[in-house]
Amino acid sequence: MQEIILDIQNLHKSYGSKMALKGVSLQINKGTIYGLIGQNGAGKTTLIRILNQIIEADRGNVFFNGKPLTARDIKTLGYLPEERGLYKNMTIEEQALYFGQLKGMTKMEAKNQLNYWLDRFDITTWKNKKIQDLSKGMAQKVQFIITVLNQPNLLILDEPFSGFDPLNAQLIADEIKNLAQQGTTVIFSSHRMESVADMCDALSLIHNGEIILQGSISEIQKKYAKEIYEIHLVNTHKEQLATFLNNNAYSTLIVEDNKQELKLEVTKVTTERNLLQDILKLGELKLYKQYIPSLQEIFIKTIENA
Numbered sequence: 591m592q593e594i595i596l597d598i599q600n601l602h603k604s605y606g607s608k609m610a611l612k613g614v615s616l617q618i619n620k621g622t623i624y625g626l627i628g629q630n631g632a633g634k635t636t637l638i639r640i641l642n643q644i645i646e647a648d649r650g651n652v653f654f655n656g657k658p659l660t661a662r663d664i665k666t667l668g669y670l671p672e673e674r675g676l677y678k679n680m681t682i683e684e685q686a687l688y689f690g691q692l693k694g695m696t697k698m699e700a701k702n703q704l705n706y707w708l709d710r711f712d713i714t715t716w717k718n719k720k721i722q723d724l725s726k727g728m729a730q731k732v733q734f735i736i737t738v739l740n741q742p743n744l745l746i747l748d749e750p751f752s753g754f755d756p757l758n759a760q761l762i763a764d765e766i767k768n769l770a771q772q773g774t775t776v777i778f779s780s781h782r783m784e785s786v787a788d789m790c791d792a793l794s795l796i797h798n799g800e801i802i803l804q805g806s807i808s809e810i811q812k813k814y815a816k817e818i819y820e821i822h823l824v825n826t827h828k829e830q831l832a833t834f835l836n837n838n839a840y841s842t843l844i845v846e847d848n849k850q851e852l853k854l855e856v857t858k859v860t861t862e863r864n865l866l867q868d869i870l871k872l873g874e875l876k877l878y879k880q881y882i883p884s885l886q887e888i889f890i891k892t893i894e895n896a
């Protein structure tokens with residue numbers, strides 16, 4: 591059975607009259623990568639700041655490993671904030687020792703972990719470089735190392751790929767997946783919806799402080815895939831087509847009608863009718879395919895309908 595590591599119940603948070611979170615609840619299983627997705631201003635950072643205890647919720651509960659989340663748990667968290675915070679005048683090693691010790695590591699533990707990661711990324715020669723001498727992407731890599739240095743149980747990453755070129759973004763993505771495989775639970779927050787499908791096992795889509803879509807990626811895709819069909823027909827019977835279009839059992843969009851071929855996108859509104867039988871009356875079938883929308887399409891439609 592899956593073990594729930596984080597149980598967030600009915601969180602509310604307002605800034606003055608602005609309600610940033612309006613009753614957010616979600617559960618995250620241990621060792622999974624969980625996406626927090628939403629447009630700018632949706633409430634993602636507010637939720638993350640509550641988890642990191644930078645701010646307090648007005649109402650609601652957070653349970654970590656079955657117990658209320660407290661300041662003690664901070665040492666077992668890793669947080670990569672959207673606004674990165676490294677000391678420009680410190681060397682990478684000084685930085686690692688400083689942040690490692692803040693998280694309760696000994697100097698030796700911090701050094702060992704730093705060496706492990708520098709070696710893993712093949713950048714051992716960087717150890718005594720100052721942050722001010724690094725490129726933006728190099729500094730991002732160091733920030734990632736600092737975040738995972740204490741081998742956190744829960745890793746919270748806010749837009750982890752911003753500032754990385756595609757190659758380095760892939761490198762970091764692989765490391766995140768690797769950590770999850772070893773048992774680290776990862777919260778991955780992003781407004782870039784396309785990067786989520788590849789990374790996450792499950793997600794919550796937040797819109798105006800509320801969760802409007804939630805579940806595992808496969809559940810979400812299955813749910814949306816069920817009802818939509820891509821259909822191409824030739825030699826269409828116009829009258830029967832008109833009847834079909836007016837049939838309440840389907841919502842039909844004509845994608846293209848180029849005389850030779852009619853392309854339809856049909857959504858089943860009820861399960862009572864047999865779509866294939868109905869379609870076969872309309873003409874000669876060239877394509878009948880269940881349409882699986884991309885996550886990004888699902889998100890955009892869900893937000894539009896919210």
Ligand SMILES: Nc1ncnc2c1ncn2[C@@H]1O[C@H](COP(=O)(O)OP(=O)(O)OP(=O)(O)O)[C@@H](O)[C@H]1O
Pocket residue numbers: 605608609610628629630631632633634635636637781
């Ligand atoms: N300190 C604050 N004071 C007042 N309003 C705030 C404050 N922080 C956030 N907000 C408001 O709360 C809402 C949620 O903001 P939040 O930063 O949580 O969104 P987000 O999903 O992280 O957005 P982004 O993707 O742009 O980082 C927004 O309307 C924002 O303007």
